[in-house]
Amino acid sequence: MARPTKALISKSALRHNYKVAQSLAPDSNNLAVIKANAYGHGAVVIASILEPLVPAFGVACIEEAIELRQGGISKPILLLEGIFSSDEVEIAVANNFWIMVDNSQQANWVLNAKISAPVKVWLKVDTGMHRLGLQPNQVNDIYLSLRASENVYDDIILTTHFSSADEHASSATSNQIAVFNQTKLQLQNCLGKNDVIPCSLANSAALLAFPETRLNWNRLGFMLYGNSPLDQDNEASKSLMPVMSLKSAIISIREVSAGQSVGYNQSWTATRNTKIATVAIGYGDGYPRSAKSGTPTLINGQRAPLAGRVSMDMITIDVTDIVDVKLGDDVILWGAELPVNEIAEFSDTIGYEVLTRLSSRTPSILID
Numbered sequence: 001m002a003r004p005t006k007a008l009i010s011k012s013a014l015r016h017n018y019k020v021a022q023s024l025a026p027d028s029n030n031l032a033v034i035k036a037n038a039y040g041h042g043a044v045v046i047a048s049i050l051e052p053l054v055p056a057f058g059v060a061c062i063e064e065a066i067e068l069r070q071g072g073i074s075k076p077i078l079l080l081e082g083i084f085s086s087d088e089v090e091i092a093v094a095n096n097f098w099i100m101v102d103n104s105q106q107a108n109w110v111l112n113a114k115i116s117a118p119v120k121v122w123l124k125v126d127t128g129m130h131r132l133g134l135q136p137n138q139v140n141d142i143y144l145s146l147r148a149s150e151n152v153y154d155d156i157i158l159t160t161h162f163s164s165a166d167e168h169a170s171s172a173t174s175n176q177i178a179v180f181n182q183t184k185l186q187l188q189n190c191l192g193k194n195d196v197i198p199c200s201l202a203n204s205a206a207l208l209a210f211p212e213t214r215l216n217w218n219r220l221g222f223m224l225y226g227n228s229p230l231d232q233d234n235e236a237s238k239s240l241m242p243v244m245s246l247k248s249a250i251i252s253i254r255e256v257s258a259g260q261s262v263g264y265n266q267s268w269t270a271t272r273n274t275k276i277a278t279v280a281i282g283y284g285d286g287y288p289r290s291a292k293s294g295t296p297t298l299i300n301g302q303r304a305p306l307a308g309r310v311s312m313d314m315i316t317i318d319v320t321d322i323v324d325v326k327l328g329d330d331v332i333l334w335g336a337e338l339p340v341n342e343i344a345e346f347s348d349t350i351g352y353e354v355l356t357r358l359s360s361r362t363p364s365i366l367i368d
Contacts, residue, residue, distance in 0.1 A: 251327070
């Protein structure tokens with residue numbers, strides 16, 4: 001016997017989403033971003049499924065990359081936040097990790113390292129997000145220094161990150177593309193017209209919505225897991241298939257009279273005679289505590305709203321209108337028929353956060 005809470009991870013949906021990306025950018029290298037435990041889906045598991053398909057992976061830091069190597073993953077791994085100390089350069093060389101360089105200190109660590117083989121470098125430009133990256137006027141000197149060093153492979157990838165590619169009405173992405181293109185042109189003039197500068201612009205949102213960003217390398221994150229990052233879906237984003245279905249089951253059913261309250265702090269009060277079901281899932285499992293009353297769940301293909309506050313181990317839902325509901329019935333918290341983005345809206349957050357907060361207490365089960 002076991003608690004019924006579980007996350008079902010679909011291998012076929014994951015492969016499908018990667019193929020959607022490939023169909024949008026067939027001439028690009030499409031890197032799979034599996035930071036933050038593969039957005040809550042299980043980094044080693046996801047990497048194992050994708051390794052035959054992808055040219056490389058991306059993670060936030062060297063600890064995440066080492067976990068993949070210990071899990072048997074052999075493809076190159078890009079450290080998206082770069083390195084945090086000089087000794088990480090040697091570790092990167094030993095493990096075929098690629099290094100993102102986004103400031104002069106990281107560049108100097110690479111240049112001054114005593115290493116037995118060169119390392120592959122990505123060079124990030126701050127084109128307007130103002131979080132990480134070199135200023136455009138720094139790029140030429142640092143790029144040329146890295147390229148001249150025996151510590152670095154010649155094919156340095158020039159990259160940036162978009163702040164607002166998910167917002168269809170924003171001009172920010174077009175502005176950032178213009179800054180990037182001008183920066184690349186200035187670098188090209190320093191190198192000579194025959195020198196090729198490989199580039200990476202597209203994250204998930206840009207890949208889906210901005211065809212001009214589909215260059216040598218794309219970085220697939222949220223869309224890989226079957227969820228749209230866009231504020232207005234297009235044909236491609238609608239074709240994505242959620243990889244995770246979070247499920248549990250009803251463990252109690254009771255009748256509550258009109259005027260009675262349910263759960264902590266009596267935040268929800270019945271306006272009619274109501275049938276309340278208790279479900280074995282809570283914020284201790286990763287279900288968002290901020291989910292409001294009215295947040296939908298699915299039982300037997302029918303929607304049942306959250307009634308009362310999310311507690312650590314349980315939620316209560318209104319099943320008055322669900323036909324033939326009974327103890328043990330499966331409850332879907334999010335999945336193919338109930339997008340995680342919808343749950344996020346009811347919780348005043350985004351789907352990224354909902355997924356990455358999944359608890360280690362919630363077992364993941366692979367399905368075809």
